[in-house]
Amino acid sequence: MFSPLVAELIQGLRVLPGVGPKSAQRMALYLLERNRQGAQQLADVLARAMLDVQHCESCRTFSEQSLCQLCASTARDTQLLCVVESPADILAIEQSGSFNGLYFVLGGHLSPIDGIGPHELGIPQLINRLKNKEVTELILATNATVEGEATAHYIRESSKVFGVKVSRIAHGVPLGGELETVDSHTLARALNQRQRYA
């Protein structure tokens, strides 16, 4: 019982992840009632971003420039290269404030069943980058999932011939985590990879 254009708007909002029919309806009515200007601005930035945002030629993160800000920066340590699954992971690591190297974004993990192999993840481009010997350490920061581990393993094997140091981020009990709330796989890993006091 919504007008055709309102119904089309509700349907259009359902492209957003996690937005079902009820949420889309609530969003459409909210925007029409309360924030038409904000919605106009959203329409404008959506159109521009979908047109202009491409991948950084160097690290494959999203960027409207051919080189992203980090890759174009002269303040970063170009000997360290950290491999992540998603652009969101770059944000998380940058916010930790403990990494000053460059990144490489896979854009996912190996998933043969979905047709996602090394080529789709840009792994040939990554390997190519190791050839000029500028990178001395490759840090694998894919997710701590089965797929993330498999992807890290694949990259580790592929990069062996270049003599580059390859490392994996540490896994274990999160800071502030209480032991009784940590799952047993994580606890097993934390015990196996215990660090001896210096």
Next chain:
Amino acid sequence: MFSPLVAELIQGLRVLPGVGPKSAQRMALYLLERNRQGAQQLADVLARAMLDVQHCESCRTFSEQSLCQLCASTARDTQLLCVVESPADILAIEQSGSFNGLYFVLGGHLSPIDGIGPHELGIPQLINRLKNKEVTELILATNATVEGEATAHYIRESSKVFGVKVSRIAHGVPLGGELETVDSHTLARALNQRQRYA
């Protein structure tokens, strides 16, 4: 660590109700990675809807036509007028399949503290409509909240002079509801307004 345009897109998505920084980031990356075409269509319909969707001249619901589909229909009983708070309520009542009259959308409820009085809710327009005596019954279907009750009460008082029959939708135990899970106010109402078997 997102490029300026991606950051602008994330910010733009936050105009949507219930979308915080994390959800906006997830939506932006999802659209860029997976569904640029859908996002372009969303941008297009957002822009058109914000520009073209206005209020139906007769019932005040959202419509890009001067008269909405229901008000323009010749199949509806023009003697029954149902007053609701929001266009979403029309959808809910239509889906119940038990009303064939016309609607009037207040677009909220009386809330003096927010500066929402009878004028903002179009109550003068509603009262005006009672003058030509076409409407024989006014059904008040505002929400079963304190504000919805107050708004219904105000409209009931304002329409007394026109001799129109005024009714309020029934409140009580919802169908399928178990008594022990129903709140005590609703139970009290259900007891007070018990219906005698014919």
